[in-house]
Amino acid sequence: MNLTLPAGPFRAYLFDCDGTLVDSMPLHYTAWSETLAEWGCAFPEDLFYAWGGRPVTEIIAALNDQHGLAMPVDEVGRVKEERYGQLLPKLTAIADVVAHVEEAYGRIPIAVVSGSTRDSVTASLGALGLLDRFDTLVCAGDYAKAKPDPEAFLLGARLLGVPAEECLVFEDTDMGIAAATAAGMASVRVPPPWERRP
Template identity: 75%
Template sequence: MTLPLPTGDFQAYLFDCDGTIVDSMPLHYTAWLRTLDEWGCAFPEDLFYAWAGLPTADIVATLNDRHGLAMPVEAVVARREALYQQLLPTATGIPDVLRHIDDAHGRIPFAVVSGSTRDSVTASLDALGLLDRFDVLVCAGDYTRPKPDPEPFLLAARLLGVPPQACLVFEDADLGIESATAAGMAAVRVPQPRRG
């Protein structure tokens, strides 16, 4: 079944990356577990999915606060990223989203709007051979207020030169849907693939 899109004359598609274009959330979670295990820090799966879209540095800082830990944020982010990169060759795309990318590529501009680092996003898109499809990448470090704030999506629209109300957002996470809505954009929720 193809992911249904809302009606409208959309002039740009804005995509979250992890869990939206790339079925990478299980890989990210594995990388988090392996990294945090080195520090004796628990990270329940439901919390991981609830925090989808938050920058990795914010996740480490929040886990430090919650657990009374002093994990070095930059070191933990770098370790998690290295472990994710090792797992990345096994990543696959989300079929319904890939079909929309194939169908609309060349007709309207695309952007990726992610809470992940630029290195992580480019590696994920490159692993699927999709990096050249995107006109703009907006990643952690490019904005000051992450999703659910509208800033990341508004920045992407501005960089593409498209009014926010003419953008369609593809998102799998609640924080991303909230961000898109706050930016005045229509959004399509991408369901997580079922795990057997």
């Protein structure tokens, strides 16, 4: 997989985490499936990927609405995150994206802007030895409106001290690309797992 970057120059890079820096989406789906099975709640894989970038609490609330369930949002979210943590030894990086992190490190400011919790992001990046590469992390709970709203990316740019129009976003989801566009930022699309693998 080769990522084609839009014409620059860019003064900062903003990276989504799950499915962009780390090949975590299959592991997250396993954690979701095992957790939701206890509640008799179906979560088809295509819907999981369509909802990529949504915070955990938002996903559980939406599934409750969709299935007429009353799953306790905080408890189910905690169990799901614990299950994901148990799968971390299987986590791998997305090498072509990490190459851009390494190229930018020390040259321009770089941040992670994620819909996942800070605990999940730091666990994923820490497991792969990438946590120290980033100047700042923007995670669920740091902003009020999730992607596709631009708030998270605009916060990331502000924390890095770089105007939005001079930032390049790396993203794997439609919602993330829409959020970057709404923030006035250029973006590069990271293909999903089934397109990256031969």
